[in-house]
Amino acid sequence: MKKWLLALPLLLLIGYLWPADNTDTRQLALSPRPVDNPFNVPPWDEPPPAPQTAQAATDKAAEPKPLPAVPLTDVMAPPIGQHQPQAPQPMDDPDAYLKRENDRHQALVASFQVAARAKVAQLEKLIEKGKAQGISQEQLAEGEAKLTALKAALAALDAGLPPPRVK
Numbered sequence: 001m002k003k004w005l006l007a008l009p010l011l012l013l014i015g016y017l018w019p020a021d022n023t024d025t026r027q028l029a030l031s032p033r034p035v036d037n038p039f040n041v042p043p044w045d046e047p048p049p050a051p052q053t054a055q056a057a058t059d060k061a062a063e064p065k066p067l068p069a070v071p072l073t074d075v076m077a078p079p080i081g082q083h084q085p086q087a088p089q090p091m092d093d094p095d096a097y098l099k100r101e102n103d104r105h106q107a108l109v110a111s112f113q114v115a116a117r118a119k120v121a122q123l124e125k126l127i128e129k130g131k132a133q134g135i136s137q138e139q140l141a142e143g144e145a146k147l148t149a150l151k152a153a154l155a156a157l158d159a160g161l162p163p164p165r166v167k
Contacts, residue, residue, distance in 0.1 A: 109157060116154050123147045 091097040127143050153163035 113154060113157055116150055120147065120150055120154070123150070 091100070123143060123146060127140065127147065130140055130143065149164075149166045153166075156163045
């Protein structure tokens with residue numbers, strides 16, 4: 001009895017999902033269907049139209065047709081014609097290689113200093129706001145420790161030293 005109770009809903013589901021179309025599928029597969037022609041391309045069995053004169057054909061060939069503008073609809077597509085990254089070229093001169101790496105490192109340090117100064121000002125405002133609102137001492141101590149470490153790193157970089165390690 002339990003088997004029938006389980007089999008009956010399964011059979012009803014199969015009967016519900018079974019296609020109701022009773023057409024002969026062999027006949028559909030053998031008969032050709034009309035194909036939409038959205039690009040106005042001549043069918044394969046018709047030859048392309050021949051030019052009326054040889055002079056007209058050369059005139060048409062000499063005149064390039066402008067391509068239609070295709071709008072970019074992908075918002076993630078990069079802009080065309082701007083910065084194209086180039087792979088670094090191998091350097092045979094070790095001094096030139098060290099100079100290039102030093103320049104890259106100095107640019108990185110300079111960008112860190114700019115970002116760190118902005119973050120110091122932001123942290124100072126947040127700490128003052130937190131004191132005014134009465135946040136917990138642990139959160140206040142954490143913010144002040146971050147501020148102190150950031151100020152120490154900036155002072156070391158301004159002096160030309162490597163930044164201290166934070167534990």
